[in-house]
Amino acid sequence: MLLxxxxxxxxLSFLSGAVSAEQEDDLQTFFNSLNSLQADFxxxxxxxxxxxxxxxxxxxxxxxxxxxxxxYQQPYQQHIVADGTKVWMFDVDLEQITIKxxxxxxxxxxxxxxxxxxQLNKQFDVIAIMREGKDWYELIPKxxxxxxxxxxxxxxxxxxxxMELKDSFGQFTRLEFNNVVINQDYNASTFRLAIPEGVDVIxxxxx
Numbered sequence: 001m002l003l004x005x006x007x008x009x010x011x012l013s014f015l016s017g018a019v020s021a022e023q024e025d026d027l028q029t030f031f032n033s034l035n036s037l038q039a040d041f042x043x044x045x046x047x048x049x050x051x052x053x054x055x056x057x058x059x060x061x062x063x064x065x066x067x068x069x070x071x072y073q074q075p076y077q078q079h080i081v082a083d084g085t086k087v088w089m090f091d092v093d094l095e096q097i098t099i100k101x102x103x104x105x106x107x108x109x110x111x112x113x114x115x116x117x118x119q120l121n122k123q124f125d126v127i128a129i130m131r132e133g134k135d136w137y138e139l140i141p142k143x144x145x146x147x148x149x150x151x152x153x154x155x156x157x158x159x160x161x162x163m164e165l166k167d168s169f170g171q172f173t174r175l176e177f178n179n180v181v182i183n184q185d186y187n188a189s190t191f192r193l194a195i196p197e198g199v200d201v202i203x204x205x206x207x
Contacts, residue, residue: 027137027155036063036184039177048170067191081193086205088193097195099203
């Protein structure tokens with residue numbers, strides 16, 4: 001499932017040093033001012049031995065509160081679309097769409113970090129570090145039921161540029177964001193999935 005793939009993580013060894021509390025505030029300032037985000041993304045998934053399992057590319061659009069779409073374009077087409085109430089997961093090759101309740105599916109996930117407003121320190125213990133010439137932040141979830149152990153976020157020129165996630169199975173994901181556009185307005189139809197004719201639909205919200 002793509003949603004589970006997003007929750008996987010790639011944990012790299014790194015050199016870290018303490019930085020100021022002011023830099024920690026920079027991360028919260030970014031999320032406080034974030035209304036929407038659009039970017040091209042590269043997602044690389046690694047196994048426990050740091051072997052590359054998947055290299056994917058696509059586009060993400062997020063609009064707060066609670067709306068987003070992750071469109072995977074390579075090496076295959078898949079889409080995750082959320083309108084604030086439901087999440088559609090469309091596997092183009094399988095011609096199958098699964099619809100799930102958003103509150104159950106996205107609670108305590110990195111996707112909810114980007115799409116939901118709120119104080120980071122209520123959800124995470126935040127540690128600011130300097131790495132690779134960028135401001136990085138280690139976010140340790142206070143709720144351990146989110147499917148991942150640690151989340152790293154990198155900021156560059158005041159904008160999120162990378163995310164790294166580590167799950168409890170030793171798998172890792174690295175997300176790189178390019179061509180980031182902040183706080184643009186989007187039509188509500190952007191966050192609805194048109195269901196093509198002939199596609200199998202599994203609607204778990206109808207139960």
